[in-house]
Amino acid sequence: MSNDMYEEGLNKTAANFAALTPLSFIERAAAVYPNMPAISHGAVRRDWAQTYARTRRLASALSTRGIGVGDTVAAMLPNIPEMVEAHFGIPMIGAVLNTLNTRLDATTLAFMLNHGEAKAVLVDREFSAVMREAIANVDRPILVIDVDDSEYAGPGERIGELDYEALLASGDPEFEWAPPSDEWNAICLNYTSGTTGSPKGVVYHHRGAYTNAVSNILEWDMPKHAVYLWTLPMFHCNGWCFPWTVAARAGVNVCLRKVDAKTIFDLIRRERVTHYCGAPIVHGLLVNASDELKAGIGHRVHAMVAGAAPPASMIEGMERLGFDLTHVYGLTEVYGPATVCAQQAQWSTLDIGERARLNARQGVRYHLQDAVTVRDPDTLQAVPADGETIGEIMFRGNIMMKGYLKNPAATQEAFRGGWFHTGDLAVASRDGYVRIKDRSKDIIISGGENISSIEIEDVLYRHPAVLAAAVVAKPDPRWGETPCAFVELKAGATTSAAELVAHCRAHLASFKVPRSVEFCELPKTSTGKIQKFELRKRAGSVAAIDV
Structure with a gap:
């Protein structure tokens, strides 16, 4: 007979159990550090009290418009303050945030809005054209809210029913939001291409978002009031959960619309940035920048890299900059990074080649x-x-x-x-x-973004001259990998690499378009299966073309 004395009369109650949710981080930051800076974006400066009030206004305003538990709210936004606010205000009412990849085409975006059954979408003016086309193919009514960022001076019209600031003005800054009744409740929806052309919707829960946000702090020993630069897209795995991580540390979100070496170095100096994340292309951009751009950084900067292992040249270049580089690994399904190449003290005595070999590993599990x-x-x-x-x-x-x-x-x-x-x-x-x-999935990782080779192959097969096509990853010093297409033409048919690239550009997002095309008879097994491993061997020697 089992002894149940540790169960009898020891019940789970509101007094001794609360569902884990990263929303608690912003509430604490505003209560404990209300006047500490939370947002820096051009001329915009907000503290944690102001940011918390704005997220509550967002939650309140969406609630009055009939959005609530289990409803999807999409966001087509760059790394701006409104995107930070969406990570709190939307789930405060039990709704689910779906951050959309700003590099995608209208057809794919329409699929996501339909599949996720979005009831509302926040649209930055820069992406109004592609979103107008996508929304025209949404099969249900959707509330479109324009976001007009003061730091954006480019083209783009308003396509929504109301403006984001007007929406917030209608909300209550003291809105009594409620944490989730169950930490298993959905908090976010992220789409990943997987191994087919149809994106899969990855559903995150509050518990996972909370534990990964805390793990980020532990892996980096991230201090209070850290200054975090948004070089990593917030649409990608919710910025690896860093909107919640930064709130947990009452840090500063230094927003960045577009990755640019000069702007990044300027912000690192001016804002005294302490942390940033990104794909290898971002770190390579900084390492290879001119000495003039790099000058004048006297404080320690911590960087995280994922998407491909950092080569020796990158590690060496980051060390010269005085940047501490941490290699992490993960997938959309595990909220971004879930392993870390935890560095050991004795590695520092090794030569750069051996350090690069050790740091190139995907590592060990995240703390939580x-x-x-x-x-x-x-x-x-x-x-x-x-x-x-x-x-x-x-x-x-x-x-x-x-x-x-x-x-x-x-x-x-x-x-x-x-x-x-x-x-x-x-x-x-x-x-x-x-x-x-x-x-094993034949996924190409280009600039930190996953590209399905099958999706590109499907487009190539639509060209009337193409008999067979196979796409593999080609090593690229800037992007890490780019799509390389091997094409076998039909008997008597003719076409050119430029024509196939133009064909792909008409049907795919620009970053998915092959950077290399080679015409050949594809190697096959006795059963007719294309031998991609043979093509991978060739890909490194195929000349790139201007796309």
Whole structure:
């Protein structure tokens, strides 16, 4: 007979249990540090009390317009204050934030708005043209709210029913928002291309957003009032949960509409930026900038890199800048980074080549993630930690999506055997660090963004001259990887690389367009399957073209 004395009379109540939610971070920041800076964006300067009041106004105004628990609110915004506010104001009423990739085409955006059943969308004026086209193909009424950023002077008209500031003016700054009744409730929806042309909707919960935000602090030893520069898009995995991380530290959100080396260095000097994140292209941009742009930074800056392993030249360049570089790894399904290449003190005595080799590994689990492992995808047995036996990287724990929206079959397959299957092939080192060897899903990571090779191939197959097509990743010094297309033409058909690129540009977002095209007879197995591993060997020598 079991002893239940630790259960009898010891009930979960409002006094001793609260659902974890990152929304609590902004409430605390405003209460404890109301006058500390929260937002810096051009001439805009706001403290935490003002920012909290604005998020409550947003929640209140959306609520009066019939938006509530379980409703989706999309945001087509760059890294501006309104995007920070959306990460709090929208989930304050139990609604779900869907941040849209600002690089996508209208067809894909329309799919996301329809699939996610968005009831409202915030639209920055810069993206009004593509959003007007996307919204025209939405099959339900949608409230369109214009965001007119004072730092944007380019083209673009207002397409919405009302302006964001007018919306906030109608809201209550003392709005009594409620935390989620269950920390398992959805907080955000993020779309990932996966391995097919149809995006999958990854659903985040409050518990995962909370635990990843806290893990970010722990991995970086991030201090109070850190100054965080938004070089990483907030549309990408909710900025790796850093809108909530910064609030937890009552730090400063230094907003940035567009990544530009001069602007970044100017902001680092002026705002005394202490932390920023980004894909390798961002760090490479800074390392390769002129000495004139780099001059005058006398304080320590902490940088996080993900999307591809940092090469020795990048690590060396960051060290010369006085920047401390941390390599992390993850996927949309695990809220951005969920492993870190935790640096050991003894590494500092090693030469740059060995340090680069160690820092190139994807590392160990985040503090509040339960586990990361390398296992045989069929037997689910852990592979030997010998640095040679290849298996699949798998995760389990709190920093994990609820699943794929409206796709139970894909969710079940992803969680097969009690582990999340990443599709990334890796080895485990003797010290427990994991290192990716290949990408089983044929995903191309360009500038930190995932590109489905199948989606590009589908477009190429639509060209009347194309008999067969295969797309693989081509190494690129700036973007990390770019799409490289191998094309076999129909008998008697003719076309050019430029024509195929133009064809792709008409159907794909610009960053998905192949940067290289080679005409050849595609290598195939005896059953007719294209041998992509052979094409990967060739891709490095294929000349790039001007796209």
